[in-house]
Amino acid sequence: MNNTNINFIDTTKLLNLKELELTDNPISDINFIANLLNLEILNLKNCKLLTNISPLKNFQHLKSINISSTGVTDIWTLSLLKKLNSLSIQDTQVVDLHPLQFLFQLLELNISHSVLDLTPLQNLVNLDSLCVQFNKIQDFSPITHHKNYKFNNDDDEDQKYYLSNQTFPTPSEVRFYNKILFVHKSQNRFRTNKNNIQKFSKSFAETKQTVTMSLNNVLCSLNKQTELLMQFISISSAYID
Structure with missing residues (x-):
């Protein structure tokens, strides 16, 4: 359901849904998907009105989230999603990556156009794809000591x-x-x-x-x-x- 100009979906009959794409929609509140606890893939790219992702806190099966080009600034909710292995926060106002520091299953991370400090990533030794284009990062040392690289x-x-x-x-x-x-x-x-x-x-x-x-x-x-x-x-x- 990409670019459909929707801001709400009746999800009561979609409880077993595993993948949901809502890109390019005027969504400001995602509480309407709070009961889709079986979701594994969620794409909210370019939902520019979206600022709050706290309704995702109970989504323990989520493996992939794309919130790039949204209004999100706080990603502490993501610290609860231990199965996450792919995340894009490209082109957001997120500057603090500390919520990601214990997401050890992360394999792919896109933080372009956003962060300045890579220190919280120093223990994410399973990362094998990291995109940090168009940033003003001065210190790359936190990601040079990963033993698995x-x-x-x-x-x-x-x-x-x-x-x-x-x-x-x-x-x-x-x-x-x-x-x-x-x-x-x-x-x-x-x-x-x-x-x-x-x-x-x-x-x-x-x-x-x-x-x-x-x-x-x-x-x-x-x-x-x-x-x-x-x-x-x-x-x-x-x-x-």
Whole structure:
């Protein structure tokens, strides 16, 4: 029921419903779905009038929720949903991720256009897809120590970190940035798009043979040593200082 201009549904005969899509509707109150306790997938994307998700507190079977592009600012209700494995709060006013810190079954998380602090994610070691585009995050260290991340293994293809349109203040720890902006070892590539890059180091050049930096502001020089170490550099549509 997407983009149907509805704001209420009679759910009394839908108690066994497992999936519900209500995207692009003028919904401001979701109390009318409070009895759908068997829901596993709920999509409320672009319900811009929605600000309160507390009616979801008893939805213990929910595995996937999309509240992106809504008016939601408080996600403490989500801390009660222990089976949640996919969540999108993209393009909301949510800034505090602490309600997510004990959702250990989270596998996919989209927090683009919203948060500034990744600290609450440091124990979510099962995350294998994290999208944090268009944020002003200064510290990525909380997500670099996850023991289950195998960024340098060839079987990493399904693990994704999306970090375009970021500003990296001092990316001197190359190991850290190789983990975050990567394809995988078998391709031996570093790829970053639409970012502000202020520093490269020798060790960075030694670890990556192919570098793609489209639409970036590269605020540093690539010296001759770096150029020789890399076999291929693509810096299309970039500003290089």
